[in-house]
Amino acid sequence: MPRELDPTINEKSFILDALNQKLRIDGRDLNSFRELELNFGDDYGLADVRLGKTRVLARVSAEVVKPFTDRPFEGIFTITTELGPMASPAFEPGRQTEQEVLLSRLIEKAIRRSNALDTESLCIVAGQKCWQIRADVHFLSHDGALVDASCIAVVAALQHFRRPDVSVEGEKVTIHTMTERVPVPLSILHVPICVTFSFYLDGEVCLVDATLQEEQLRQGDMTITLNKFGELCQIAKAGGLAINALNLLRCAKVALVKVGEITATVQRRLEEDAAVRVRRDNLLESKADNERA
Amino acid sequence: MADGSAQYTDGPTTLLASINGPIEVKPRDEIPLEAYLEITIRPSAGVTSVREKHLEALLRSAISPLIIRTVHPRTLLQITLQIIQHEQVSVAHTLHTLLASAVVVVVLALVDAGVPMKGMLAAAFVEEANRSAAHVFGYAVTGGGGGPGEGLVFVESDGAFDEKEFVEASEIGRKKCLEVGELMKDWIRGKVGRDMKYRLK
Numbered sequence: 001m002p003r004e005l006d007p008t009i010n011e012k013s014f015i016l017d018a019l020n021q022k023l024r025i026d027g028r029d030l031n032s033f034r035e036l037e038l039n040f041g042d043d044y045g046l047a048d049v050r051l052g053k054t055r056v057l058a059r060v061s062a063e064v065v066k067p068f069t070d071r072p073f074e075g076i077f078t079i080t081t082e083l084g085p086m087a088s089p090a091f092e093p094g095r096q097t098e099q100e101v102l103l104s105r106l107i108e109k110a111i112r113r114s115n116a117l118d119t120e121s122l123c124i125v126a127g128q129k130c131w132q133i134r135a136d137v138h139f140l141s142h143d144g145a146l147v148d149a150s151c152i153a154v155v156a157a158l159q160h161f162r163r164p165d166v167s168v169e170g171e172k173v174t175i176h177t178m179t180e181r182v183p184v185p186l187s188i189l190h191v192p193i194c195v196t197f198s199f200y201l202d203g204e205v206c207l208v209d210a211t212l213q214e215e216q217l218r219q220g221d222m223t224i225t226l227n228k229f230g231e232l233c234q235i236a237k238a239g240g241l242a243i244n245a246l247n248l249l250r251c252a253k254v255a256l257v258k259v260g261e262i263t264a265t266v267q268r269r270l271e272e273d274a275a276v277r278v279r280r281d282n283l284l285e286s287k288a289d290n291e292r293a
Numbered sequence: 294m295a296d297g298s299a300q301y302t303d304g305p306t307t308l309l310a311s312i313n314g315p316i317e318v319k320p321r322d323e324i325p326l327e328a329y330l331e332i333t334i335r336p337s338a339g340v341t342s343v344r345e346k347h348l349e350a351l352l353r354s355a356i357s358p359l360i361i362r363t364v365h366p367r368t369l370l371q372i373t374l375q376i377i378q379h380e381q382v383s384v385a386h387t388l389h390t391l392l393a394s395a396v397v398v399v400v401l402a403l404v405d406a407g408v409p410m411k412g413m414l415a416a417a418f419v420e421e422a423n424r425s426a427a428h429v430f431g432y433a434v435t436g437g438g439g440g441p442g443e444g445l446v447f448v449e450s451d452g453a454f455d456e457k458e459f460v461e462a463s464e465i466g467r468k469k470c471l472e473v474g475e476l477m478k479d480w481i482r483g484k485v486g487r488d489m490k491y492r493l494k
Contacts, residue, residue, distance in 0.1 A: 002316050002317045041307070041377070041378050042305065042378060043378055046337075046377070046378060048377075053294065057375075057377060059337050059338050061338040061339070080340075082335075084333065084335060084373055085295075085311075085313055085333065085371050085373050086295060086309075086311045086335075086373040086375060088294065088295075089295070089313040089316055089371060093333050093373075134338065134339070136337065136338050136339065138335065138337075138375055140309060140311075140375065141294055141295070142294065143294065
């Protein structure tokens with residue numbers, strides 16, 4: 001498989017020189033994200049995130065399974081990430097690269113291990129039946145910031161998803177179809193958002209939402225995961241340039257602002273989608289206070 | 294980023310195809326006189342199953358005669374198809390509805406990637422009224438043999454049917470393919486118009 005082409009020496013010196021003057025080649029501010037575009041599918045639980053030329057799709061699906069024997073009161077939540085040749089020809093199908101392992105572990109830590117999804121609410125009959133929620137992340141186009149984009153995609157898809165309603169009578173479990181009963185949203189405890197910082201020129205310059213070219217030239221990176229309340233879920237820094245405490249604090253402050261903005265955008269898009277859905281599926285007429293014919 | 298791509302929505306089905314190529318090929322897959330064609334289909338939820346593998350094989354037989362592979366010997370042409378959404382309800386012939394859309398989207402992506410081809414193929418899904426049988430017809434809409442719509446180049450059928458039913462279905466399929474073919478040409482015209490804007494002045 002071909003390797004991702006490294007930027008040429010000219011490109012490299014140009015970009016780094018510009019960064020030295022606090023300029024980015026796409027004209028963005030050092031601390032600004034590319035425009036975030038978030039779309040939902042016709043089905044529940046499909047979120048399509050575009051961050052500049054990066055495009056990530058997350059699909060959430062649910063299935064009834066037997067819970068793990070050591071955790072009979074909890075449902076199961078899994079996140080699958082697979083980098084394929086669609087994102088970039090450098091990714092071989094069916095073979096995990098180091099980058100892919102790091103990425104999936106980061107997402108896993110940010111969302112699953114920070115308890116964003118309340119797994120106890122997924123229990124149907126203790127020790128017998130529970131929901132398995134599965135989030136499939138598809139990378140459609142790679143232009144940097146895959147971690148940030150996929151985190152947004154997964155949390156948006158989780159909030160958008162509706163699972164079929166269930167009723168339990170003694171031993172008998174009934175799963176109602178989507179038309180029979182209004183499907184129920186998942187119980188989301190908080191919305192974690194990842195912000196990745198890239199460091200250049202021995203830590204003097206620090207960027208958010210680096211493009212692929214900027215990512216290839218960076219000396220180090222760090223991912224901070226927060227929710228909008230400022231609760232820190234993780235700081236991931238796997239090697240690279242050492243940064244001092246003051247820089248870290250500065251990054252954390254920037255991250256908090258960014259997380260607030262992103263959470264607000266996701267919320268706004270979810271509300272817009274819900275409004276369209278109500279009109280399209282004619283749910284307005286299903287209200288009890290309508291006039292009778 | 295891929296060399297060419299296309300996204301196609303037909304009713305409840307949305308597919309995204311991307312093409313990389315010609316690129317470096319693994320020595321194991323190298324073919325001395327032509328390009329190696331790699332087709333990967335990825336489901337929207339869950340892992341690749343027999344269904345996707347079967348669809349890959351059908352898609353390969355539909356489009357590989359279309360590509361002039363001898364132009365780029367000892368290279369790789371990578372086709373990735375992502376199913377974004379597809380109605381999973383119990384329609385009898387789901388695979389065939391997918392196949393028709395898959396052919397259209399892959400042909401469009403190939404054109405976008407500038408892969409040398411003998412012509413363009415449009416495909417349509419036709420179902421018998423009682424749902425006992427379903428067909429996917431692929432007609433050459435440019436180049437290839439004869440004028441537009443004359444050349445039936447691909448058929449995949451499922452279920453029980455007789456000759457009369459098949460001929461009727463193929464006629465419906467031909468009309469649908471011509472319609473789809475016109476749409477495909479329009480999209481390509483639009484895309485070329487946008488891409489080549491700087492030249493048209």
